[in-house]
Amino acid sequence: MKSAVSPRREEDFPEWYQQVVKVADLAENSDVRGCMVIKPWGYGLWECIQRQLDFLFKETGHKNAYFPLFIPLSYMEKEAGHVEGFAKECAVVTHHRLEAGDDGKLHPAGELSEPLVVRPTSETIIGATYAKWVQSYRDLPILINQWANVVRWEMRPRLFLRTTEFLWQEGHTAHETEQEALEETERMIRVYEAFARDHLALPVIAGEKSESERFPGAVKTFTIEAMVQDRKAIQAGTSHFLGQNFSRASGIRFLSRQGAQELAWTTSWGVSTRLIGTVIMTHADDDGMIIPPRIAPAHVVILPICPKPETRDAVLAAAEALRKRLAALAFHGAPLGVEVDRRDIGGGVKNWDWIKKGAPVRIELGPRDLENGTLAVSRRDRAGKEFLQTDAFVEQAPAILQSIQDALYAKALAWRDEHTRVIDSREDFRAFFTPGNPAKPEIHGGFAKTHWCGARACEERIKNDLKVTIRCIPFDAVQEAGRCVECGEPSGRRVIFAKSY
Amino acid sequence: MKSAVSPRREEDFPEWYQQVVKVADLAENSDVRGCMVIKPWGYGLWECIQRQLDFLFKETGHKNAYFPLFIPLSYMEKEAGHVEGFAKECAVVTHHRLEAGDDGKLHPAGELSEPLVVRPTSETIIGATYAKWVQSYRDLPILINQWANVVRWEMRPRLFLRTTEFLWQEGHTAHETEQEALEETERMIRVYEAFARDHLALPVIAGEKSESERFPGAVKTFTIEAMVQDRKAIQAGTSHFLGQNFSRASGIRFLSRQGAQELAWTTSWGVSTRLIGTVIMTHADDDGMIIPPRIAPAHVVILPICPKPETRDAVLAAAEALRKRLAALAFHGAPLGVEVDRRDIGGGVKNWDWIKKGAPVRIELGPRDLENGTLAVSRRDRAGKEFLQTDAFVEQAPAILQSIQDALYAKALAWRDEHTRVIDSREDFRAFFTPGNPAKPEIHGGFAKTHWCGARACEERIKNDLKVTIRCIPFDAVQEAGRCVECGEPSGRRVIFAKSY
Known part of the structure; x- marks a missing residue:
C-alpha cells in the first residue's frame, strides 16, 4: 500500500518520525546544531497548547512573570544535586562583544569576570529572587509560571523530543508548609494529566519517579508517561516537590506564624515543546500528521476545487461564505479555526498537503457542489469521504471534531492497553x-x-x-x-x- | 503636597521613573547585570500588549514561528553594516559544559569550534532559513513574526527602556518586488502607530529615520516616536525596509515570473518591552503608575472594606457577586478583568497599593454599601471618588473605562503639542x-x-x-x-x- 510518508512506521520508526515532521511542515533543523526552527504550522500547534495550558494555570491561581535568561555560574553551584544534573549540558556565555582580530575575522572580546550560564531551568535564579520577595508567611504562597526558552546542550538531538534549545513553561512556587507544597506538586501533575487526556488525546500514566529518575535536587518527582507507537515511553510532563533544598540553597527564609525563621517549601513543574513530539509519535500515521482537534491551528480546511477558470470566482466565493459560517461556530469555547487553501494548484496536491499536515477535517468544494448545496467531508482519522448537505455539515461540525478527538484518544488508549x-x-x-x-x-x-x-x-x-x-x-x-x-x-x-x- | 512616589517628576525624573516601576510592582533588577525580573503585574501588562498586537499581526496576514536563540558568529559577518551595529553588544557562548577545576569550582569546558552569539536580532539566522524555503516566486511572500527574547549587552541599563535582555516581537518578511516590501514596511509602522494610539494611549509621530539613525543594514527605517513627561523622545517601534541587503548576504534567491534568478526584498519590524517603559513615562504620575484600560491586566479592582469581623463574610460575598457581574461585561471584545483584593489589611493601605499599581478603576465596598446598594468608584486618572448605585456602575463600567482611555490619550497629546x-x-x-x-x-x-x-x-x-x-x-x-x-x-x-x- 502506498503511503505519503516513507518509510512507514513498521519499517523504520525513527526515520518515519523525522519524515512526518518534515512533510507536515512542523519544524526543521537549523544550521545551529541541536537548535530547531519551528515552522508556522508547528508553532501554531504550540500556540494552541500554550493558550490552553495558560488558562488552566491561571484557573489554579498562578500568574505569569519573566526571569533572566542568564544565570551566574556561581548560582549553579548552590545546590549540589542540581549542578551535577546540569553541568554537562550548559551553554556558557564568557564574552560580551565581538572584535575584529588580526586575521580580519571576528573574535569574542570583553571577557566577563563571572561566566553566565544560559538557563537550563530556572530554580536557582528564581530562588534568588524569591529570597528577596519573601520576608514573612504573609508573602506566601508565591504561585508563578514562566513561558520561556531554555538550553540544554544535546549531543543526539531529535526535533521536538530532544533539542538543545526548547520552549517550555516552568512553574515555580513557594509555600509556608510542606503539606501545601506537596498538594501543589500533585495539583499540577493532575493538571498535566487532564490536559494530556482532554486536549492532546494522550492517555498518560501519572505517578512518581524512582529516586534515580528524579529531577536533580528534587525530593519527589511526579510524572506523566505516554506510550507512543513504537511502544516506548515518553515523559510528557513533570512536577517536582523540592522540599527545602532550593530554599536552603537560595536563602528563601520567612518569619513564621510562630515567630520563627523558617525555610520555604518549593515546587517546580514544566512541560515543553516535547509534547508536540509526543503527539506526533502517538497519533500520526503513514500518511503524515494527525492533529487532535483541540490543539489544531485550523480545525477545518476548505479546499476549493476549480477545474475550469470560469467557475473559480463562484467556488472561491462559496468557500469564503462557508468559512464565515464555520468561523462563527465554537469548539470548546473558542471560535472554530477555518482555513481556505486558495492556492492555484491541483486539487489532489492540495488535498495531500493537508492530509500530511494533519488538519482534522478537510472540505472539498467544487462547481457541482455549488449547484447541489453539498460538499465532501474527509476526516483525518478515517479513510474515505462523505458527501453532505452544506447545512447539515455546518450543524454537525463541532460534533464531528469532538468525535475525532474522542476517536484519537480511544485508539491511543487501546494501543497502550494492548501493549x-x-x-x-x-x-x-x-x-x-x-x-x-x-x-x-x-x-x-x-x-x-x-x-x-x-x-x-x-x-x-x-x-x-x-x-x-x-x-x-x-x-x-x-x-x-x-x-x-x-x-x-x-x-x-x-x-x-x-x-x- | 504629599505624593506616593518620591521624588516627584519635576524633582528628579529618572529617579521618579525607577520608583514608579518599584512601587507599581512592575519589575526589578536581577543579580545579572542589565537583566530584569518582570514581576506578575508588569508581565500582565506585557501579556495584554502581546495578545492585542498578535491579533493585529494575524489580521494583516502574518503567522508566528520560532527561530534559534543562537547565531553562528560567522553569520554576523555576512552583512557589513549589521555587524558594525551589533558587534559591541553581543553575548557570546564559547563553551557547552561546566567542569570542576583544581580549585573545586566550576569552570567553562567543552570549547565550541565556532562561538555562538545570543541573538541581538534575527535577520541573519532567519535569512539563512528563508534562503532554504524560497525557490520560486510562488514561495513568496513569506510573512512571519516571532515573539522572543533578545540580548544586547547594555552598559547603562534602565528597567524596560534599556535592558541587556528584553522581550520583543520581530516580524521578518520576504517579497517578490521592491514595491511589495516597501508597502509591507509602511503597513507595519502604521499598525504600530494605531496600536500606540488606540491601545497604549500614546500619541506618536510616524516617519522615516535619517540615514545615521537607521537600523544597521537597512535601506529605510520607519519609526514611531513618543514624547514622555520630561519632554524627551522615545523610539517606540520601528519597521525596516532592508532592500536586498540581507537577501544578498543570506542568499535568498528565487526564480522570477520571467525565469530569472532574483534576490528577494525583505523587511523586519519590531516592538519590545520598551513600550512598557514608554507607557510609564507618558502616563504615570507622582502617585505611581496609570495603566491605559485597554492594556490593563485588571480593569477594575474591588476593595472590600471590612472594619468589623462580623461583616466580613457579607462584604466578601457582595464583592464576589459584583466581580461576577463585571466579568460578564466586555471591553473591546474581551471580558472585563476584575480582581478582588481579599487581603486582610487596612482599607487605606489596600487603596494606595492599587493607586500605585495604576489599576484604572477602584471600587470600595463596605458594610453600609451593602444596605444601600451603593459603592464608591475611583478613577485612576482623576482625584476623588464618586458614590454610585451598584446597578448604575455596572451599566456604565465599559464607558468609564473608555473615558479613562480617551482622557489619557488627550492628556498625552496636549502635553506633546504644548512642548x-x-x-x-x-x-x-x-x-x-x-x-x-x-x-x-x-x-x-x-x-x-x-x-x-x-x-x-x-x-x-x-x-x-x-x-x-x-x-x-x-x-x-x-x-x-x-x-x-x-x-x-x-x-x-x-x-x-x-x-x-
Missing part, C-alpha cells in the same frame, strides 16, 4: 524487552507492570542489561504483595517499566 | 535645547519642528553640541521651502529634533 502487560517472572520480563525474541514476537516491548523491591541495584541492573527504566510508580497502583522481578525480594505494588525517549 | 515648537532660527533652536536658559525657561526642551538640509554634517554637529538628534522625518511633513536650522542651506520640509532615550 501493557502484567509480568511476574524474570524470564518473561527479559523476553518482553528483548527485540526479536522468536518464542514470543507478539509481545515485544511496551509497558511492563512489574513488582520492584525498591532497591537501586535492581533498577541499575535492568537498565544496564535491557535499557529499560522505571517510568513511574503509578499513583493508582494497587497495594498487593509480590516479588521483585529482578531479585525476588518482597514488593508492595507494581511499577511501570519501559524503554523510553 | 512641540516650530523653530526657524539657530539661536532659538539652541536655546530650546539648552537647560536652564534664563531668557526662556518656559520653552526648554521638547520636539522642535525644524528645517534640515539633509546633510549628515549638520546632524552630527547638533548631536555633538546639544545631544539632540533627528527623531524622524514625519510622513505627514508638509512640503515647504525653508532653511536648515544649522547651516542655512535650503530644505524642503521640517523634521523632528529632540533629546531621546
